[in-house]
Amino acid sequence: MPLRSLSVLLLALLLGMAPAAAVDLQQGKEINGTCAACHGDNGQGGKKGEYPRIAGQQVRYIESQLKNFRSRTRINIPMFPYTQERELSDEDIKDVAAYLAGIALSNKMPTYTGTEDALTMLQMADKVMIIPRAEGDIEQGGALYQKQCAACHGKAGKGRGMFPMLVGQYTNYLKRQVDLYLKGDRPHDEEGVTGLLNKLDETQIRDILAYLTAIQEPTE
Ligand code: HEC
Ligand code: HEC
Known part of the structure; x- marks a missing residue:
C-alpha cells in the first residue's frame, strides 16, 4: 500500500475514533x-x-x-x-x-x-x-440531611451522576421543588423517595434547606 493512502487510512481511523465520545x-x-x-x-x-x-x-x-x-x-x-x-x-x-x-x-x-x-x-x-443563609435549625437540619438525603445527594450536597447538587442552589427554588414533589407534580425518584419527603414536616424541610446554605465551601 502506498504510504500516502496508508496515512489517509490512519487519519480516517483516528478521526473515526476520537469524536464519538467527545x-x-x-x-x-x-x-x-x-x-x-x-x-x-x-x-x-x-x-x-x-x-x-x-x-x-x-x-x-x-x-x-x-x-x-x-x-x-x-x-x-x-x-x-x-x-x-x-x-x-x-x-x-x-x-x-x-x-x-x-x-x-x-x-x-x-x-x-x-x-x-x-x-x-x-x-x-x-x-x-x-446563597444567603436561610432561617432554620442548622444542627437539626444537618442531622436529618446526613441521615436521609446524603446517600444520594452526597455528604457535601454536591450530588453525583443523576443525583443533583443541592448546595449552592437558591433556597426558594429548592423549596418550590420540594412542594412539587409533595404534590406529586414531579417525580423525586422511581423508588418513591417522595415518601421520604412526605415523612418530614415543614420545620424539618426548612431546617434541611437552612443547613444546605450553611455548608457552602469555598471552591478555591
Ligand atoms: C434515593 C435517592 C435520593 C434520596 C435519599 C434523596 N433524593 Fe432528592 N433527588 C433524587 C433524584 C434522583 C432527584 C432528581 C429527580 C428528577 O430526576 O427529577 C432528586 C432531586 C431533588 C431536588 C430537586 C433538585 C433540583 O435541582 O431541582 C430536591 C430539592 C431534593 N431532591 C431534595 C431532597 C431532600 C431534602 C432529601 C432528604 C430528605 C432527598 N432529596 C433525598 C434522589 C434522592
Ligand atoms: C424563558 C426562560 C428560560 C429559558 C430561555 C431557559 N430556561 Fe431553563 N428553566 C427556566 C425555569 C423557570 C426553570 C425552573 C422550573 C421549575 O421551577 O421547575 C428552569 C429549569 C432548568 C433546569 C433544571 C434545573 C434543576 O436544578 O433541576 C435546567 C437543567 C435548565 N433549566 C436548563 C436550561 C438550558 C440548558 C436552557 C437553554 C437551552 C434553558 N434552561 C433555557 C427558565 C428558562
Missing part, C-alpha cells in the same frame, strides 16, 4: 446563549431562584432534566419552546450540559488586585454565587 464545548457555549436570557451568562440563575442555577450542576442530571422538559414529563412552560425536538437535539443537550457543568462558580467574593479594569471586575463578580 462533546463540542464551543457549540455548548453557543447554545447557552439562548439559555442565558433566563439563567444568566454563567448559568447562575436569577430572580431569587425563579430561574435556578445550572452552572456546575451534575452533567447527567442536566441532560436528564432537559430530556424531561422536552418530553414534558417535567412541566416547565417557560423552557418548553427551547427544548422541543427541533430546537434541542440529543447532541445539543450533551454539548450544553457539558458546557454548563464545567462552569465553576466561586462562593468567595473576588479579591481585586487593583489593576483590573471595570469589565474584568464585573466578570469576576459575575462568577461569584453566594
Whole structure:
C-alpha cells in the first residue's frame, strides 16, 4: 500500500475514533446563549431562584432534566419552546450540559488586585454565587440531611451522576421543588423517595434547606 493512502487510512481511523465520545464545548457555549436570557451568562440563575442555577450542576442530571422538559414529563412552560425536538437535539443537550457543568462558580467574593479594569471586575463578580443563609435549625437540619438525603445527594450536597447538587442552589427554588414533589407534580425518584419527603414536616424541610446554605465551601 502506498504510504500516502496508508496515512489517509490512519487519519480516517483516528478521526473515526476520537469524536464519538467527545462533546463540542464551543457549540455548548453557543447554545447557552439562548439559555442565558433566563439563567444568566454563567448559568447562575436569577430572580431569587425563579430561574435556578445550572452552572456546575451534575452533567447527567442536566441532560436528564432537559430530556424531561422536552418530553414534558417535567412541566416547565417557560423552557418548553427551547427544548422541543427541533430546537434541542440529543447532541445539543450533551454539548450544553457539558458546557454548563464545567462552569465553576466561586462562593468567595473576588479579591481585586487593583489593576483590573471595570469589565474584568464585573466578570469576576459575575462568577461569584453566594446563597444567603436561610432561617432554620442548622444542627437539626444537618442531622436529618446526613441521615436521609446524603446517600444520594452526597455528604457535601454536591450530588453525583443523576443525583443533583443541592448546595449552592437558591433556597426558594429548592423549596418550590420540594412542594412539587409533595404534590406529586414531579417525580423525586422511581423508588418513591417522595415518601421520604412526605415523612418530614415543614420545620424539618426548612431546617434541611437552612443547613444546605450553611455548608457552602469555598471552591478555591
Ligand atoms: C424563558 C426562560 C428560560 C429559558 C430561555 C431557559 N430556561 Fe431553563 N428553566 C427556566 C425555569 C423557570 C426553570 C425552573 C422550573 C421549575 O421551577 O421547575 C428552569 C429549569 C432548568 C433546569 C433544571 C434545573 C434543576 O436544578 O433541576 C435546567 C437543567 C435548565 N433549566 C436548563 C436550561 C438550558 C440548558 C436552557 C437553554 C437551552 C434553558 N434552561 C433555557 C427558565 C428558562
Ligand atoms: C434515593 C435517592 C435520593 C434520596 C435519599 C434523596 N433524593 Fe432528592 N433527588 C433524587 C433524584 C434522583 C432527584 C432528581 C429527580 C428528577 O430526576 O427529577 C432528586 C432531586 C431533588 C431536588 C430537586 C433538585 C433540583 O435541582 O431541582 C430536591 C430539592 C431534593 N431532591 C431534595 C431532597 C431532600 C431534602 C432529601 C432528604 C430528605 C432527598 N432529596 C433525598 C434522589 C434522592
